[in-house]
Amino acid sequence: MVSGVIQGSCSGQLLFVLYINDVVALFDQSCNCKLYADDLKLYMCIIVFVTSKNVSIDLLLGRISGNLTYRRKKCTILQVGNDSVDCTFHLGCEVITEVSVVKYLGISVDNLLNFNSHISQITARASARANLIHRCFVSKDISTMTRAFVVYVYPLLEYASCVWLPMPCRI
Numbered sequence: 001m002v003s004g005v006i007q008g009s010c011s012g013q014l015l016f017v018l019y020i021n022d023v024v025a026l027f028d029q030s031c032n033c034k035l036y037a038d039d040l041k042l043y044m045c046i047i048v049f050v051t052s053k054n055v056s057i058d059l060l061l062g063r064i065s066g067n068l069t070y071r072r073k074k075c076t077i078l079q080v081g082n083d084s085v086d087c088t089f090h091l092g093c094e095v096i097t098e099v100s101v102v103k104y105l106g107i108s109v110d111n112l113l114n115f116n117s118h119i120s121q122i123t124a125r126a127s128a129r130a131n132l133i134h135r136c137f138v139s140k141d142i143s144t145m146t147r148a149f150v151v152y153v154y155p156l157l158e159y160a161s162c163v164w165l166p167m168p169c170r171i
């Protein structure tokens with residue numbers, strides 16, 4: 001059985017936005033919700049004073065489970081900061097995997113809020129693409145090579161640069 005709005009319909013996007021924007025009202029001030037398209041990120045400070053090494057966050061996600069479905073495999077825990085808590089987080093009866101790097105909207109951030117892995121990834125992709133342009137273009141005309149670089153390589157370096165390098169950069 002399929003439920004929801006038919007994909008490709010004219011009113012589908014509007015109905016989804018109306019539906020998803022109400023999800024934020026389900027949470028109190030301790031939980032920050034970020035929405036982008038069909039993605040929902042929940043941020044909260046969890047202070048754990050337990051004797052058990054198991055923490056269940058069903059109370060948090062139980063509020064949206066009746067309204068939305070979520071993929072448990074895509075649910076991860078990123079502990080930010082130097083002090084990590086040695087706990088196992090559960091969602092239902094499944095353990096939520098803890099990761100050291102999260103990729104969100106194409107930007108990789110680690111648990112110390114550094115962008116080092118992101119910068120190394122995009123520079124490797126940009127270098128590979130620039131080498132491909134250099135090998136594949138027969139003409140080595142400077143204006144043609146510059147245009148190819150600006151069209152094919154520069155967008156990789158420029159994407160979300162205001163997040164990971166908050167200063168203007170020019171070619």
